[in-house]
Amino acid sequence: MHVLVSFLRNCLNHQDEKIVAYCCMVLSTCLNPQRIKELQEEHNLNTVLAILKAYRRHSESEWVFLIVTNHLLKCPELVKAMYAKLSNQERTLLLELILSEIDGNNLDISEEMAKFLSNCFREKCQAVLNLASTVNSDNEEALVIVRLLDVLCEVTSNTGQLQCLQACPDLLEAVVSKYKIHTLKNAMTI
Template sequence: MAAPRPPPARLSGVMVPAPIQDLEALRALTALFKEQRNRETAPRTIFQRVLDILKKSSRAVELACREPAQVDHLAASLQLITECFRCLRNACIECSVNQNSIRNLDTIGVAVDLILLFRELRVEQESLLTAFRCGLQFLGNIASRNEASQRVVWMHAFPELFLFLIITDHFLKSPELVKAMYAKMSNQERVALLDLTIAKIAGEEPLTKDDVPVFLSHAELVASAFVDQCRAVLHLTAEQPTGDEEALATIRLLDVLCEMTANTDLLGYLQVFPGLLERVIDLLRLIHAAGSDTTSIFSPCASIKAEGDITNVAEGFKSHLIRLIGNLCYKNKENQDKVSELDGIPLILDSCGIDDSNPFLTQWVVYAIRNLTEDNSRNQDLIAKMEEQGLADPSLLKKMGFEVEKRGDKLILKSASDTPQL
C-alpha cells in the first residue's frame, strides 16, 4: 500500500501541493501567481523550495558543460529550470514583498550564474532558449521598481552577463531589466546599449509583432532620458569635444529617437510623449543660437575637416533635431500647430544653409517643412507671409516644392510646377 500523501497547503484559499518536487507542481504555482491575491499571500517557504529545485537542476547543466555528451539528457532539467524562472517571474509582478523575499534567498545570484552557464552549452535547443528568456524575464521583474533588487542584479550581472547579453541581442528583449540596468550604467555603457538599439531598429529585419511592445517600453525610456538631460549637449566645447560623456550619451539618445520615429509602430507613441516635441524645439533654438559663435562646436565652421583627421562628435546633431521634428509632425495636426505656436517654423527655415557639420541639413529642413504644411492651411499661410516679408528665401521654398502666389489680398502657398529638388 502506498504511503499517504501529505496534506496540501493553502495559498489564498487555493489548494497547492506542499512539497514542490515536480514539474506539475511548479506549473500550478506559476498559474496561481498570475493573480495578485495569490502573490501577496505567498509564504517565503514556497520560494525556498523553488530555489532548491533550481539549484538541483543547475547541477545537470554544470555537468553538461563539463561533459558535452550529457547535453542529450538535459531535457527534463531545462523544463524544471524554465518553470522555476516562470514561477519566480510571476511571483515578482507588482509585489515588492516577494521581490525582497526572493532576493534575500540569493536567488538572483543563482539565476545569473545559471544563465551564464547556458552560453557554454554547445547546443541549439528551443528548450534552452526558452529557459534563457524566462531567466531574463525573472531578473527584469525582480528588479522592477525595486532599488535594492536593482543593485543586486547589477552586482551579479555586470559586466560579464551584461556584455554577453549585449552581444547576443537578448538584453533588449527584457525591458524591465534594461530599465533597471540603464539607471546604473556609466554614460559610456549607455552609448553601447543605445548603439545596439539603433542596430536592432534600423536593421534589415523589421521588428516582429512580439518586438513592438518591448520597444514601446524602450521608447519610453529613451524619450524620458532625452527630455530630462538633452541640455547636457551644451556642455560640449570645440576645445574639448569629448570631455562630457553625458553629452555624448544625449547625442546618441537623439539618434535612437530619430530611428524610432521612422518606425510606424513606434511613431504614434512618441508623437504624444509629454514634453518631447517642446524640448526638441527648445534645444534646436539653443543650438542655433550657439552656432552664431564661431568658437562653438555647433558653429557651421566648427567641424571643417582637414584630411579627415578632425572629428566633430556633434556632427549631424542639428540635422537630427530637425529630422525628429519632421517625424513627430508627420500627419499629426496637433504637433504641426504646436511647432507653429512655439515659433518653430521660422527657426527651422533659418537653420537651412551650408554646414559641413550637418550633412543633408537642407534636405531635412525640406522634409520637416513639408510635414508641417501638409493639410495645414495655417502653417502654409504663415510661410507665405514670411516670404512676402522677406523672412523666407523664395529659392529655398522653390527647392521644397512650394511657391507663393498672391490672389487679391491673400497670399497662397502652393506646389511649384517644377519638381522639388531633393
C-alpha cells in the first residue's frame, strides 16, 4: 500500500498536467469516507498536501478541483491538519477555495470548522493591525488573516451557518481587545 501511495504522490507532483489529471481520476474513484479518515493520519498528510499543491499548479484541472472540494474541504479534521502544515500562500489558496465553496452554497461550515477558523483569526488578527503601522510586516500573513475574515463574513451572511459563529463569543471579544491594545500602542508612540 505504501508503494502505491508513494507512486500516486509522485504523480501528483509531476509537471505533466495529464499525469496529474489521470492520477486525480484514480484518487477520486478510490476515495471514500474511510480513506478520507486515513488521510488525516500524520504519515498520509504529505499526500493531502501534494493534492493541494497539484491544485495550485493546475487549478484548471477538474479532477484536482473535485478531490479538494468534494472530499478534502468536507472534512474539518483534515482541513485543520492541512492548515497547520501549509505556508501562508497555501493557506490563502485553501481559504479562497473554502470561500468560493461557501459562496456557491457547496459547503456548509460545521460548528467545529467555524470554531477552528475563528480561533485562527483570533490568534493572528493582530497581523492586520500591525500591517498598517509597520513597514516590514509579513504581507502574506496579513493576507491569510484577511481571507480568514472573508470566510467568517461569508459564514455570517448565511443565517443557517451564522449559529456556528455565534457559538464562538470570544471571537468578537478578542478582536475588540486587540484593536484597543493596538490603538493604545499607536497613541503612546505619537
